[in-house]
Amino acid sequence: MACLTSISIRDFRNLDVTDCALSPRFNLLTGDNGAGKTSILEAIYFLGSARSFRTPNAADLIAHGASCATVRASVSDESISHSLGIERCKSHVRMRRDQTDVARVSAFVEHVPVLALHPHSDELIVGAPDIRRKFLDRAAFYLYPDFFSLYGQFARVLKQRNAALRRRESTEPWDALFVQYSALMTEKREETVAHLRRVVPGILAQLNDRLMVDFHYAPGVRVGEELQAALVRQRQREYELGATLSGPHRADLVFTLADQSAKSTASRGQVKLMATLMSLAVSRLWQELRGKTAVMVFDDLFSEFDRRHVDTLLAYLATLDQQCLFSATPLNRLDFDFDARFTVQGGQMASVV
CATH class of the missing domain: 1.20.1050.90 (RecF/RecN/SMC, N-terminal domain)
Structure with missing residues (x-):
């Protein structure tokens, strides 16, 4: 099963995340509206697809005053570990795997497919x-x-x-x-x-x-x-x-x-x-069919569905051997036993012990 073991994000919208360790199963990001939860999920999706699920304009991803937005992750795939990084600048994009440049987007995104469900899905x-x-x-x-x-x-x-x-x-x-x-x-x-x-x-x-x-x-x-x-x-x-x-x-x-x-x-x-x-x-x-395990990100799921459908979906996802990341606000009442919880505030992400 491929999963992200840690994530670093710099100058991607308002984010500043350094080596944040993730669970290979269920991760919950909690924070107020505008804290940066959606942007973190967007950055992870960008790492796996080289595109955003919010905007077609690459310049929107780069923080004000910065020249490039960068997303890096450590990836575990069965017994193999490697690093992936993508840097989106205003005029070009640079992709690397294990410190080696990857010239083609198709060759880069095949390593960790990411699927996103969000309010515009x-x-x-x-x-x-x-x-x-x-x-x-x-x-x-x-x-x-x-x-x-x-x-x-x-x-x-x-x-x-x-x-x-x-x-x-x-x-x-x-x-x-x-x-x-x-x-x-x-x-x-x-x-x-x-x-x-x-x-x-x-x-x-x-x-x-x-x-x-x-x-x-x-x-x-x-x-x-x-x-x-x-x-x-x-x-x-x-x-x-x-x-x-x-x-x-x-x-x-x-x-x-x-x-x-x-x-x-x-x-x-x-x-x-x-x-x-x-x-x-x-x-x-x-x-x-291909042995490719997708990382799944769910933005605002708990506001989009009623409690019954949320419980049903989480129960189904729990049967899968798959990494999932969810965003929620403090107003969402969640009884599910998430494997890792994080708070997001001002574009920074911290683990809840």
């Missing part, structure tokens, strides 16, 4: 399709060793095809490659969805067996129509817009609740439970 269910595509692609990244390369090839061909459309040039040099890589992308995504559909019912039975959740992959082309035929049919419109109108970049993961659109019928609580369910399913797949 419900966007997976009710937000724009690109959020669900990113969710699927990140799931596939850890499931299939060749997925990152495949995604890059597809993206490059799509970019070239769109450039040809904007220049009103023939797309023929790119059409065959676009169809080829689209088919491979669709195959990997559909395999990922099939795996998710296999494990979701078992997890759902432990969280809420009355919730009738289902989902399917919509591949970004009309039902029953081949992609090549769609490109021919839409050619004039594509030249008008300067963009490719069908393919994996237009795909979606469609959720239903009791055979109705989840976007329009699910309650706020149901949406949050569905988003939680999907992250737990991804975590199980990574462990089951």
